[in-house]
Amino acid sequence: MNDNNDSPTLAAAVAGAAAADRRDFLKLVGAAGLVSAAGAVPEKAQAFAYEPYPTDDQLTTVGTSCAHNCGSRHMLVAHKQGDVIVRLSTDDGRYQKGGFFGKDTEAEPQLRACLRGRSYRSRLYSPERLLYPMLRVGERGSGQFKRVSWDEALDFVARKMTQLKRDYGPTALLDQSYAGASYGVLHKSDQIEGLLGRFLGMFGCRTNSWSVPSYQGTTFSSRITFGTIEDGNEDDAFAHSKLIIMWGWNPAYTFHGGNTFYYMRLAKQRGCKFVLVDPQYTDSAAVYDAWWIPIKPNTDAAMMAGMAHTIFSEKLQDQAFIDKFVLGMDRRTMPKEHAGAENFKDYILGKTDGVPKTAEWAAAICGVSAADIRKLARLYATTKPAALKASWAPGRASYGEQYNRMAAALQAMTGNIGKLGGSAEGVGKAWHSESTAYPYDDNANIWFGSIKSDRWAHCVLNYPNVKREEVGLWPRDDELDGRIPNIKGIFWQGSDWFNQLTNINKEIEAIRKLELVVCMDATITPSGLWADVLLPIATHFERHDVALPWYKGHYYIHRPKVIEPLGESKTDFQVFTELAYRLEALAPGDAKLKDFGPRYNPRATRDYFKNEVSDQVDEAYLVAWWKKVQDHQGVTMSWADFKKHGVYKFTFKQPLVAFRDQIEKGEPFETGSGKIEIFSPYLAGITDWTKTQYGYPIPAIPKWIEPFESLNHPKAKQFPFHLITPHPRERTHSIYHNIPWLRETCTQEVTINASDAKRLGLQTGDTVEVFNDRGRCVVPVYVTERVLPGVAVLYEGAWMDRDANGVDRAGNPDFLTLDEPSPAGAFAYNTILVDIRRTDLAHKPGWDQLGTARSAVFRRDY
Structure with a gap:
C-alpha cells in the first residue's frame, strides 16, 4: 500500500540495532582462534543463521x-536496544513500591500478561503497521491507497467535515470509537469519555452509538435492577465463594478481571464447587472440574425461570432478604401504585398466564433435564455464599436482557447480593478509577442524535424512510426529537467496527453510500481497507500515558513512551487538536468553533502536533491527573515515585463487594425505590415505546421471550445448527489476528459435535462452508464431544477476507449475524441459525501466504 520506498524498513531498524553485537561476536571468534576438527582455521563468516540474543x-x-x-x-x-523493543516480559513482583522478585500475594498479586500481550512486539512491527497518512485512490474497499503528507490528509478531512456539516446538518458524522486500541487516561478511545466524542461534539456534528456490543443487554438489566452498572465485586471476592456458577463464562479466555483465575483457584483449594452452564465444555470447566450442564443457546432465561419455580415451590428463597431489600419479587413487595400489576413470583408459578414455569416446562425449551434444573436450583439456594456469575455471552442474543434480569432475580431471591463470596453480576464493574486526564466537562459527550450501534447500516440504507424504533433513536433535545440522523460519514478511532458489527454484508452495502470514512489506527485493519483516509496512530509504546485496569482490578500502571513513534505516527490527541485548529480556520463565522483548538486542548498550543512539544504537554496533563488520584483516592505516592516504580497497587482492609453497604448499613440502592427492582416501575410507566430508545415493549418483570432464531424455531429445519460466537483466547475481538504466532497456536475453525460430523461425513481439518441467508464463510472444522449436538462454535473477530463472490474466506461469523434490534439494545451475536457443508473453496486464515494454520495441519496428522 505504500508507494514510497525511500524510508528504512522495520526489519532494517531491528537489524541495525543488533549490528554492534554481531561485530563483538565476530571479534570474539577471531580472538579465540577457534579451529575445526581437521585443525584448519575457519574462514571469516559472511553470515550467521543464528543471531546471538x-x-x-x-x-x-x-x-x-x-x-x-x-x-x-x-x-x-519492554526490553529494548536503542529505539527497538527486542522482547517483552511481564510483572514479576519487583515493580511496585516495596516489591521484590517473586512477590505474589493475595492482597497484591502479580499483574501477569497473557500470551496476547506478550506477543505485542509482532503487532508493533507487523507488515500491516500503518506508518504514513494514506488517501484512497481505488474504489472503496479495494485497498488501493497512496501515501500523502499529514497536511494533505488533514486538509482533506477538515474540508469534508465542514462540507458534510453544512450540507447535511449536525448528525452527518457517526462516531464509531471504541476502547479497542487506544485506551488510557489521556489517549482514550471510548464511546462515552473518548477523545473522538469530545471532538465531534464540540465541532457540532455527531451521531452517537449508544449500545455497547459486548454487554448492552447486561447494562440495561443492571441499570433497571440496581440503578448502576457498578454491580460487581472485585475479583478477590471469588476466593471466598463456596459455589461458583459460570453461566456462559469462560474465564480462561475472557478474564473479567486480571487475577480472577488466580482467586478462583484459591476458592477451589478451599473447597468451592464449580458449575458451568454453557453449550460448550470449556477449558475453564476442565481446570475447575466443573459440573457441565449443556444448554441450547438463547434459552438461558427459560432455564433460570425453571430454577426459580423450584426455589419458590420448595420455599428455598431467602424471604427475609426479599422483604427487606427487593421490590416486586412477590405480592407483598410490590409498590403500592402498582399493586395490581404482575409480580415475579406469580409469573413463575403461572398464576397470571396459566403456565407454571416448572423444571419440566423449562426442560422442553432449553434441553436440560428437569432433574438437573431442580438439582442446580437446590444447590444454589442452599449453598452460602454462592456466586452466580451471569456472564455477558448469553446476553449477546435476541432479548438478551431477559437472561440477565432473570439472573438478577435468582441472585436476589437467594440473598446472595452484597455478601462476600456471593455475586450480583451482571455487568460486574467494581472499583472505580480516575479514568480521564483531559478536560471532562459539558463538551465531553455532546451528541445530536444517538442510535443503536449495529443499526447504522439500516439507517443509511433506508434514510429518510426509517422509523425511530428501527434504529433505537435516542433524541438529545426537543429540537431534534424524532429526527432520523442523516449519516454521511464515519470516524473509526481505536476500533475495527466494520469487522465486528452484525451483518457485515449489509454494512458493505451501506458504506458505499457514504461520502467520508476516516480510519485512525496503528494497523491497517479490515475496516481500514474500506476507508477513504488512513491516519497512522502511535501505539501505547510510542506515547506517554497511564493504563487503567479494565473491568476489574485496583491499580494504575505507568505507561511511558518506550520508543519514538514509527514512521510518521501521531497520537489521537495530536490529530484531533490539529484538526480543531483547521476546522476553526475553515469556518471563521461559526461562533461555536471560536477558539476550537485551545478549548479542545487547553494545555497546548498548535505546536502540539510536533512530538517534542506534545511530550511536555502530555506530562502536564498526567501530573494534574495524578493530583486528582492523590486527592480523591488517598494515594500518597508522588508522581516521580510512580514513574520510577511503574505500578501502584491499591490494598484494602477487606475485599470490595458490590452493595455491601446497602445490605449491611441500610443505604438505599440507586433505583427510584431504593431497592433491588425485580419489578421496574420505570418500565411499567412507559406508555409510548416508540418515543424511547428501546422502540419496542419490554416487560416490567423478567420473562422468557422466544428469540428471533433458535433450535426451537421452524427455521431450524432449513438451518439446523445454532451458531455461537464466543471470544477466542488468541485475540481480543479482532486485535492480534495478524500475529502469526497466535494463529499457528489457535486456528480459526468451526467446532461441531462428533455425531453431527458423522452425519455430514466430516472429520477434523476438513474445509467447510458455514452459511445462511445472510452470508457465507469458509473455515476448517474441528470435531469434538465438547459441544452440544446441533450447536456450532465459531469464534468472533477473524479479519474478514472476501472473495469475488462475497464469500468470507477467513471465517468471520458476523457475515452470518442478524442486525435486527433487540429492544434493550442487546446485540444478536449468538442468535444465528446456519447450515454446514463440505467445500472446495479456499480458507485463508490471515493476510499472509500460509494457507492453513499449522495447528490444523498438526492436528490433522494425528
Whole structure:
C-alpha cells in the first residue's frame, strides 16, 4: 500500500540495532582462534543463521502495560536496544513500591500478561503497521491507497467535515470509537469519555452509538435492577465463594478481571464447587472440574425461570432478604401504585398466564433435564455464599436482557447480593478509577442524535424512510426529537467496527453510500481497507500515558513512551487538536468553533502536533491527573515515585463487594425505590415505546421471550445448527489476528459435535462452508464431544477476507449475524441459525501466504 520506498524498513531498524553485537561476536571468534576438527582455521563468516540474543545487561528495561479490553490490562516490561523493543516480559513482583522478585500475594498479586500481550512486539512491527497518512485512490474497499503528507490528509478531512456539516446538518458524522486500541487516561478511545466524542461534539456534528456490543443487554438489566452498572465485586471476592456458577463464562479466555483465575483457584483449594452452564465444555470447566450442564443457546432465561419455580415451590428463597431489600419479587413487595400489576413470583408459578414455569416446562425449551434444573436450583439456594456469575455471552442474543434480569432475580431471591463470596453480576464493574486526564466537562459527550450501534447500516440504507424504533433513536433535545440522523460519514478511532458489527454484508452495502470514512489506527485493519483516509496512530509504546485496569482490578500502571513513534505516527490527541485548529480556520463565522483548538486542548498550543512539544504537554496533563488520584483516592505516592516504580497497587482492609453497604448499613440502592427492582416501575410507566430508545415493549418483570432464531424455531429445519460466537483466547475481538504466532497456536475453525460430523461425513481439518441467508464463510472444522449436538462454535473477530463472490474466506461469523434490534439494545451475536457443508473453496486464515494454520495441519496428522 505504500508507494514510497525511500524510508528504512522495520526489519532494517531491528537489524541495525543488533549490528554492534554481531561485530563483538565476530571479534570474539577471531580472538579465540577457534579451529575445526581437521585443525584448519575457519574462514571469516559472511553470515550467521543464528543471531546471538541480547542479554538483559545489554538491554534497557522499561515497565509499561498492555492496552486492550480483553477483560483486564496487565503489566508488560519492554526490553529494548536503542529505539527497538527486542522482547517483552511481564510483572514479576519487583515493580511496585516495596516489591521484590517473586512477590505474589493475595492482597497484591502479580499483574501477569497473557500470551496476547506478550506477543505485542509482532503487532508493533507487523507488515500491516500503518506508518504514513494514506488517501484512497481505488474504489472503496479495494485497498488501493497512496501515501500523502499529514497536511494533505488533514486538509482533506477538515474540508469534508465542514462540507458534510453544512450540507447535511449536525448528525452527518457517526462516531464509531471504541476502547479497542487506544485506551488510557489521556489517549482514550471510548464511546462515552473518548477523545473522538469530545471532538465531534464540540465541532457540532455527531451521531452517537449508544449500545455497547459486548454487554448492552447486561447494562440495561443492571441499570433497571440496581440503578448502576457498578454491580460487581472485585475479583478477590471469588476466593471466598463456596459455589461458583459460570453461566456462559469462560474465564480462561475472557478474564473479567486480571487475577480472577488466580482467586478462583484459591476458592477451589478451599473447597468451592464449580458449575458451568454453557453449550460448550470449556477449558475453564476442565481446570475447575466443573459440573457441565449443556444448554441450547438463547434459552438461558427459560432455564433460570425453571430454577426459580423450584426455589419458590420448595420455599428455598431467602424471604427475609426479599422483604427487606427487593421490590416486586412477590405480592407483598410490590409498590403500592402498582399493586395490581404482575409480580415475579406469580409469573413463575403461572398464576397470571396459566403456565407454571416448572423444571419440566423449562426442560422442553432449553434441553436440560428437569432433574438437573431442580438439582442446580437446590444447590444454589442452599449453598452460602454462592456466586452466580451471569456472564455477558448469553446476553449477546435476541432479548438478551431477559437472561440477565432473570439472573438478577435468582441472585436476589437467594440473598446472595452484597455478601462476600456471593455475586450480583451482571455487568460486574467494581472499583472505580480516575479514568480521564483531559478536560471532562459539558463538551465531553455532546451528541445530536444517538442510535443503536449495529443499526447504522439500516439507517443509511433506508434514510429518510426509517422509523425511530428501527434504529433505537435516542433524541438529545426537543429540537431534534424524532429526527432520523442523516449519516454521511464515519470516524473509526481505536476500533475495527466494520469487522465486528452484525451483518457485515449489509454494512458493505451501506458504506458505499457514504461520502467520508476516516480510519485512525496503528494497523491497517479490515475496516481500514474500506476507508477513504488512513491516519497512522502511535501505539501505547510510542506515547506517554497511564493504563487503567479494565473491568476489574485496583491499580494504575505507568505507561511511558518506550520508543519514538514509527514512521510518521501521531497520537489521537495530536490529530484531533490539529484538526480543531483547521476546522476553526475553515469556518471563521461559526461562533461555536471560536477558539476550537485551545478549548479542545487547553494545555497546548498548535505546536502540539510536533512530538517534542506534545511530550511536555502530555506530562502536564498526567501530573494534574495524578493530583486528582492523590486527592480523591488517598494515594500518597508522588508522581516521580510512580514513574520510577511503574505500578501502584491499591490494598484494602477487606475485599470490595458490590452493595455491601446497602445490605449491611441500610443505604438505599440507586433505583427510584431504593431497592433491588425485580419489578421496574420505570418500565411499567412507559406508555409510548416508540418515543424511547428501546422502540419496542419490554416487560416490567423478567420473562422468557422466544428469540428471533433458535433450535426451537421452524427455521431450524432449513438451518439446523445454532451458531455461537464466543471470544477466542488468541485475540481480543479482532486485535492480534495478524500475529502469526497466535494463529499457528489457535486456528480459526468451526467446532461441531462428533455425531453431527458423522452425519455430514466430516472429520477434523476438513474445509467447510458455514452459511445462511445472510452470508457465507469458509473455515476448517474441528470435531469434538465438547459441544452440544446441533450447536456450532465459531469464534468472533477473524479479519474478514472476501472473495469475488462475497464469500468470507477467513471465517468471520458476523457475515452470518442478524442486525435486527433487540429492544434493550442487546446485540444478536449468538442468535444465528446456519447450515454446514463440505467445500472446495479456499480458507485463508490471515493476510499472509500460509494457507492453513499449522495447528490444523498438526492436528490433522494425528
